[in-house]
Amino acid sequence: MADMEVNLSFPADSVLDALENRLEKYDTERPPGPTKEVLTEEELAIKIARLDELESSLLPSIQNLVGPLVTSLGLRPDSNPNFESTCNILSTLDEAWWQTVLSIESAAFGVIPDSTKDHHLKRCKDFTCSQLINIISNLKRHLFPLLKCAILFMKSLKVSSDDVERISYRNQQSNLRYHAANASAMMRETMKSLHRSDFQIIQDKWQEQEASLDRLLLALTRLTGPRLVRRRNGASALSVHVVELAKLSLPLIKLARTFSKQVSRTTTSKLLFTLDTNLNSKTLSRLHKHPESIETCFSKLISVLYTASIHNVLADGRAVLRNWVQNISQTFESTLLLLVLHLIPLASLETDRDSAGNNFKAWFAAWHEAWHRAVDNFLNTLQRFERQNQQPLAPPRA
Structure with missing residues (x-):
């Protein structure tokens, strides 16, 4: 900026304060609406219109404002700050944010169909629409820091515009570029997410579990x-x-990690399959929640073992260990049943659909057998130690 002739026209304090105060309302949430077994044609049309508006207008408008915001702050090469333009863009972004939130809540909440009877609603299913709430969370997490940083940037320069080359100024520039890049990347991913199928959403959840299981x-x-x-x-x-x-x-x-990998990476596997598109939201939600349930049980199981190894006391931990393993096993049984019933094998260049179906069933059968063998080994060992009646006492105090 030393080589540029900059004429900074700062906005009034009241303008900046008003913009900053608006950000404090970003945590406002609306409760879910009433549930109905069947949506009327009008209610369904409203949901579809809101989804179309998100995809064609609202989200693209937010995405298209990030670049001009960066330019107005003078963060691009050969660009000078234009804070009047910055304030206008921030106001437009804020308005686009609230319109987006209202549209998402109208689609995701509004009037909600019974989750057991919405299989025919496609992208207006409760499961699909409820995933839109994640968009609000992501927008808030990535846009809020960018808008907040831009406002603070203008406020700090207004106090002392002669110190534009200070280290703090360069740090603020760096922060703004960082938040702008994050916001742009988030918007691209958000736009892609609107086109993801229910099965792809579920696959993403199982893929997330892989990293957790590795840890x-x-x-x-x-x-x-x-x-x-x-x-x-x-x-x-x-x-x-x-x-x-x-x-x-x-x-x-x-084995849990192998299962997650198979379910989440079918596009690169020799066993190709997809999910029946006529599932209701209750079934889809179960498949989506199971990975987290499995991970939680494993975490608690390891915590009990770790505590026992440190303090040399297991006490009631044996019953707890048995419960966690049985809970994990029951969750896998439920998942496997749903997948066997509702996954649709796909033909490849090497196999026809019937062969693909047989391969798919054979893989799950082999995994199921290995899983039960591993569970039996764990539970039998736990039971054997209980029969030995060697309940340990805590170490005596010194």
Whole structure:
């Protein structure tokens, strides 16, 4: 900026304060609307109109304003700040934000069909529309810092416009570019998300679980490491038992990760399949929530084992361990049943549809057998230790 002739025309404090005050209302949320078994044609038309408006007008308008905002702040090469334009753009962005929120809430809330009877509504299903609420969260998380930073940027320069080359100024520029890049990337992903099928939304959730299971697997591996084993109070019977259970938990997590990978990456797998598009929202929601439920149970299982290894006390933890493993197994059973009933095998260049279906069923059958074997090994070992009636006591106090 030293080489540029900059004529900064600052907006009034009241303008900046008004813009900043608007940001404080971004956390406002509307409660869900009433539920109906069947939507009227008018109610369905309203939802479709809101979705069309989001895709064709509102979200593109937000996306198209990020670039001009950056230019108006003088953040592009050979551009000078024009704060009057910045304020106009911020006001337009704010208005576009609220129109977007209202349209999303109208589509996602409004009048909601019964989740067990909305299979025919396609993109107006409760499951599909409820995913739109994530758009509000993402917009708020990425747009709010950009708008806030732009306002603070103008306020700070207004106090001392002679210090435009200070380090703090360059830091603010860097922050603005960072938030602008994040907002642009988020808008591109948001636009793509509107075209994602219900199955792709579910696949994304299972794919997220892979990374979480990798972290849990690492924690479990450390729990079975030789250095930690040697530190455990002279390798008591409980210590040996905990290590054994931890080792038997490893194949459970590995199999869970394999299952998640198969479900979430069907497009690159030899076993190609898609999901029946006529599922209701209740069934879709179950498939979508199962990965998180499985991950939570595994986390609690590892936490119990880790606590037992540190304090050399398991007490009621055996019953808890059994419950977590059984809960995980029941969730997988439910998931597997839904997939077998509703996944549709796809033919490839190498196989026809019938062969693809047989391969698909064979893979899940083999996985199912391996899973039950791993669960039985864990539960049998847990039961064997209980029968030995070696309930440990806490170490005596010094």
